[in-house]
Amino acid sequence: MRRDRTEGSIYLSWLENLIWTRVYIPPATVEICRLTALMATLPEFRSFWRDEDEERLQFGIDPAIAATSIYYGIPIATRDVRD
Numbered sequence: 001m002r003r004d005r006t007e008g009s010i011y012l013s014w015l016e017n018l019i020w021t022r023v024y025i026p027p028a029t030v031e032i033c034r035l036t037a038l039m040a041t042l043p044e045f046r047s048f049w050r051d052e053d054e055e056r057l058q059f060g061i062d063p064a065i066a067a068t069s070i071y072y073g074i075p076i077a078t079r080d081v082r083d
Contacts (some may be wrong), residue, residue, distance in 0.1 A: 026072050028064070035067040 039045055040063070069076045 011079055026068055026074070028068065029071070032064065032071050033066045035071055036063050039067060 065076060068074075
C-alpha cells in the first residue's frame, strides 16, 4: 500500500476531475468476462497473455478493458502513453 501524500493528492485530484466530467464507465457483465476468457484462448493473443518463457496466464486489467470496448462498441481512451 502506498502512503505517498503527494501522489495520493495528484490521484485524488484526477479522480475528482474525472467524476465532474461525467465520463461514462460501462458496467462489467458476465458476457464481458466470457469475452475476456475467450480472448485468452486465442493463439493470436498468446504473447499478450503470456511472456515467452511463462506458461502461466498473466491477467491484467487491459484485456477486460478491451473486451468491454468490443462488447459495447465504444472507443478506449487512456492517459497511459505507453499503451
